[in-house]
Amino acid sequence: MSAPEGTPIRAIDVIRKKRDGGELTRAEIEALVGGYTAGAIPDYQASAWLMATLLKGMTRAETAALTDTMLHSGEVLDFSDLHSRKVDKHSTGGVGDKTSLVLAPLAAAGGLTVPMISGRGLGHTGGTLDKLEAIPGFNVNLPVAEFRRILETCGCAMIGQTAEIAPADRKLYALRDVTGTVESPFLICASIMSKKLAEGIDALVLDVKTGSGAFMKNEKDAAYLAELMVETGERMGKKMAALITDMDQPLGCFVGNALEVVEVLDVLRGEGPEDLRDLCLELAAWMFLLGGSVSSVEEGKKLSEKLIRSGEALEKFRKMVALQGGDARVVDDPKLLPQAKQKMDVVSAKAGYVTAIQCERAGTACVILGGGRERKEDSVDPAVGFVLHKKVGDSVSSGESLCTLHYNSEALGARAKAMLLESFEIGSAPPKHKRPLVHRVITKSGEKS
Amino acid sequence: MSAPEGTPIRAIDVIRKKRDGGELTRAEIEALVGGYTAGAIPDYQASAWLMATLLKGMTRAETAALTDTMLHSGEVLDFSDLHSRKVDKHSTGGVGDKTSLVLAPLAAAGGLTVPMISGRGLGHTGGTLDKLEAIPGFNVNLPVAEFRRILETCGCAMIGQTAEIAPADRKLYALRDVTGTVESPFLICASIMSKKLAEGIDALVLDVKTGSGAFMKNEKDAAYLAELMVETGERMGKKMAALITDMDQPLGCFVGNALEVVEVLDVLRGEGPEDLRDLCLELAAWMFLLGGSVSSVEEGKKLSEKLIRSGEALEKFRKMVALQGGDARVVDDPKLLPQAKQKMDVVSAKAGYVTAIQCERAGTACVILGGGRERKEDSVDPAVGFVLHKKVGDSVSSGESLCTLHYNSEALGARAKAMLLESFEIGSAPPKHKRPLVHRVITKSGEKS
Numbered sequence: 001m002s003a004p005e006g007t008p009i010r011a012i013d014v015i016r017k018k019r020d021g022g023e024l025t026r027a028e029i030e031a032l033v034g035g036y037t038a039g040a041i042p043d044y045q046a047s048a049w050l051m052a053t054l055l056k057g058m059t060r061a062e063t064a065a066l067t068d069t070m071l072h073s074g075e076v077l078d079f080s081d082l083h084s085r086k087v088d089k090h091s092t093g094g095v096g097d098k099t100s101l102v103l104a105p106l107a108a109a110g111g112l113t114v115p116m117i118s119g120r121g122l123g124h125t126g127g128t129l130d131k132l133e134a135i136p137g138f139n140v141n142l143p144v145a146e147f148r149r150i151l152e153t154c155g156c157a158m159i160g161q162t163a164e165i166a167p168a169d170r171k172l173y174a175l176r177d178v179t180g181t182v183e184s185p186f187l188i189c190a191s192i193m194s195k196k197l198a199e200g201i202d203a204l205v206l207d208v209k210t211g212s213g214a215f216m217k218n219e220k221d222a223a224y225l226a227e228l229m230v231e232t233g234e235r236m237g238k239k240m241a242a243l244i245t246d247m248d249q250p251l252g253c254f255v256g257n258a259l260e261v262v263e264v265l266d267v268l269r270g271e272g273p274e275d276l277r278d279l280c281l282e283l284a285a286w287m288f289l290l291g292g293s294v295s296s297v298e299e300g301k302k303l304s305e306k307l308i309r310s311g312e313a314l315e316k317f318r319k320m321v322a323l324q325g326g327d328a329r330v331v332d333d334p335k336l337l338p339q340a341k342q343k344m345d346v347v348s349a350k351a352g353y354v355t356a357i358q359c360e361r362a363g364t365a366c367v368i369l370g371g372g373r374e375r376k377e378d379s380v381d382p383a384v385g386f387v388l389h390k391k392v393g394d395s396v397s398s399g400e401s402l403c404t405l406h407y408n409s410e411a412l413g414a415r416a417k418a419m420l421l422e423s424f425e426i427g428s429a430p431p432k433h434k435r436p437l438v439h440r441v442i443t444k445s446g447e448k449s
Numbered sequence: 450m451s452a453p454e455g456t457p458i459r460a461i462d463v464i465r466k467k468r469d470g471g472e473l474t475r476a477e478i479e480a481l482v483g484g485y486t487a488g489a490i491p492d493y494q495a496s497a498w499l500m501a502t503l504l505k506g507m508t509r510a511e512t513a514a515l516t517d518t519m520l521h522s523g524e525v526l527d528f529s530d531l532h533s534r535k536v537d538k539h540s541t542g543g544v545g546d547k548t549s550l551v552l553a554p555l556a557a558a559g560g561l562t563v564p565m566i567s568g569r570g571l572g573h574t575g576g577t578l579d580k581l582e583a584i585p586g587f588n589v590n591l592p593v594a595e596f597r598r599i600l601e602t603c604g605c606a607m608i609g610q611t612a613e614i615a616p617a618d619r620k621l622y623a624l625r626d627v628t629g630t631v632e633s634p635f636l637i638c639a640s641i642m643s644k645k646l647a648e649g650i651d652a653l654v655l656d657v658k659t660g661s662g663a664f665m666k667n668e669k670d671a672a673y674l675a676e677l678m679v680e681t682g683e684r685m686g687k688k689m690a691a692l693i694t695d696m697d698q699p700l701g702c703f704v705g706n707a708l709e710v711v712e713v714l715d716v717l718r719g720e721g722p723e724d725l726r727d728l729c730l731e732l733a734a735w736m737f738l739l740g741g742s743v744s745s746v747e748e749g750k751k752l753s754e755k756l757i758r759s760g761e762a763l764e765k766f767r768k769m770v771a772l773q774g775g776d777a778r779v780v781d782d783p784k785l786l787p788q789a790k791q792k793m794d795v796v797s798a799k800a801g802y803v804t805a806i807q808c809e810r811a812g813t814a815c816v817i818l819g820g821g822r823e824r825k826e827d828s829v830d831p832a833v834g835f836v837l838h839k840k841v842g843d844s845v846s847s848g849e850s851l852c853t854l855h856y857n858s859e860a861l862g863a864r865a866k867a868m869l870l871e872s873f874e875i876g877s878a879p880p881k882h883k884r885p886l887v888h889r890v891i892t893k894s895g896e897k898s
């Protein structure tokens with residue numbers, strides 16, 4: 001039963017309605033989330049509502065209303081005066097996932113505008129901001145006016161969330177983190193989409209990870225979240241596509257902030273490992289397709305390859321680094337990036353084939369070295385990490401190096417080594433089924449495999 | 450997965466475990482509830498846990514552990530030096546439910562000790578403390594030493610909850626009230642039982658109400674709560690019985706604090722309406738049975754009738770009133786109780802039979818008059834209320850009085866009159882099925898009808 005018009009909506013009634021499985025109206029969601037952001041509704045009522053929402057779910061209309069409420073809780077950037085299409089990519093996070101650093105300059109080289117607002121690493125996954133900050137001088141904390149100026153000049157810019165963007169999400173996320181209410185696809189969708197739509201974009205490509213290194217361990221959960229985000233974005237007038245991609249082993253071979261920048265430069269030079277390169281081409285192709293630059297994914301891939309081959313993508317990266325205050329010399333001389341004091345090989349005790357790399361464990365090894373954070377307030381060591389020499393399916397002989405650790409502390413190095421050794425599974429034969437890089441693509445018109 | 454021994458239990462892990470439908474250990478419940486009571490766990494974590502508990506439920510072992518944790522959060526009274534059996538009765542609340550005021554002196558007259566700690570009215574239901582305070586001078590706020598002295602002298606005493614008793618319940622209840630987490634049978638059970646067991650009793654008779662004036666509108670919910678409380682009490686070594694009794698119309702004919710004291714005196718004199726008298730005899734019989742004074746319910750009823758006939762129960766009431774500072778002359782002269790300034794009849798517009806009295810509405814009419822409270826901090830007017838002349842099944846002619854309102858404000862009188870008129874349903878024939886006074890009895894050995 002809805003309250004008659006004009007009656008103020010009470011938080012307790014909204015909580016009870018959701019608790020009993022009801023569908024909240026837009027006004028009820030606005031009253032609760034708006035009231036909470038403004039400080040009129042206390043934490044304990046918001047957390048009861050969050051738990052009821054996690055356990056009872058939300059309809060698509062509720063999810064869109066929540067996203068919209070959170071989006072409009074703060075500043076929504078407006079780049080409508082820029083004539084090119086504004087397109088971004090968002091990943092749900094993984095280990096060795098450095099595609100953003102390739103995609104922003106690559107898409108910009110192809111004429112799109114990429115106003116990318118990213119996050120930091122948390123738990124076993126890395127974060128784009130931490131990777132960028134491995135470049136000496138690179139400033140991710142730009143005021144909106146400066147962000148706009150760089151976008152106009154360069155076509156891409158990469159910054160961190162500002163205090164003005166989606167304050168409702170910042171407040172709700174902090175509460176979810178301590179009340180066991182993170183793992184709701186509806187709340188995750190609203191959190192991601194409210195921040196991304198605040199960038200003032202026309203289109204968004206989602207990279208939803210699945211596998212042992214992803215937050216969504218199984219493909220079904222990943223696809224559910226992907227569909228929810230695609231539908232929510234489309235309800236709000238955005239072009240959307242979601243790729244469910246593999247995160248059952250680290251992406252590429254380099255894990256750790258400065259190390260990942262090295263691999264990004266490799267890809268931008270037309271080198272680098274196949275899986276990382278292929279995923280970047282696929283995601284860039286979708287960005288070009290949604291941005292209207294091409295009329296098919298294949299055409300988008302060809303355009304992306306051309307932009308890499310010609311060096312235009314790499315030049316865009318160099319320009320962005322310089323404009324954001326970073327030392328652009330790292331592009332030609334990656335040795336200028338922070339270097340760990342010591343290296344050590346992690347060798348296999350037996351011969352056989354790598355049948356799996358427990359990806360969350362591998363990511364945790366990097367956190368142990370100091371390359372990630374267990375708590376938000378931790379700082380990261382940009383130099384540490386590891387380089388994989390073997391990936392799933394590779395043969396390995398006894399005593400051969402599986403990966404090389406880059407570390408700054410003997411004690412932490414020893415712990416990370418043990419963790420990495422544990423993460424490798426060696427069998428007598430390669431795995432029968434190779435996991436695909438892209439599991440499926442979800443768009444408005446339905447799924448495509 | 451339980452944490453290894455010695456590891457401190459984190460609230461977030463307890464919340465997540467319950468959210469995912471797990472069974473909490475006693476240590477986990479103690480960590481959460483104890484931590485919350487001590488102020489170490491914030492409101493927002495407790496409310497997330499409460500909502501997860503409401504939606505995911507609790508096992509019997511968890512319910513007992515929660516009850517025990519809440520019970521031992523404060524003082525547990527110890528009357529083991531008193532030689533008679535300590536027996537109490539608890540009602541889940543209703544309209545016109547004044548049985549406690551009959552039962553305490555009646556059971557004490559039969560040799561039991563009744564250390565009754567009661568509550569105030571809230572919402573449409575009345576509260577024992579408000580009724581007692583209608584007696585001029587009656588003091589329900591006694592220190593424990595004084596409570597004990599009166600129990601030793603008189604065998605019964607009736608007070609309000611002290612700050613020392615089950616502080617965890619007081620804190621949790623306040624939070625449940627504002628977070629939509631009141632309506633969980635597990636949380637209700639722990640709340641009621643922790644307070645009742647703090648009285649240091651050997652046995653407890655539960656009067657679980659069902660019908661339009663009860664919190665549990667349907668019998669299934671009432672029986673579920675009753676079974677839960679019986680099992681929880683028995684797990685904690687108490688003799689338990691629960692009667693599921695009717696609250697589909699007000700109990701007796703008098704509703705309102707002073708008016709109900711008048712009807713209590715009627716019953717203690719062997720008069721009063723049949724339903725109220727029968728229920729008092731039934732509940733007293735179970736108190737005597739659980740207290741070991743008799744060997745059957747029938748025998749208990751006979752003992753109760755005898756104690757009323759002999760005047761012993763009434764004398765016990767007079768003694769308790771005097772010992773608690775009240776004006777005992779009201780026993781012989783009920784006119785000394787607060788009197789409303791005005792009276793008015795609520796007459797039926799048509800002839801027929803009373804087919805139903807919407808009991809929650811009838812109770813709300815008393816609240817409107819000032820006889821109850823909508824918020825905890827409201828005060829009550831002891832004089833107001835109403836006296837029913839017609840109950841379900843009675844024939845009524847057009848223009849005949851259904852009830853008499855006792856009121857102190859014209860405006861409130863008019864509103865209460867409209868509300869009461871609405872609560873009466875008049876049909877052309879009496880209802881086919883008469884609802885029983887006692888729907889069922891639930892004891893350890895199973896149900897008895």
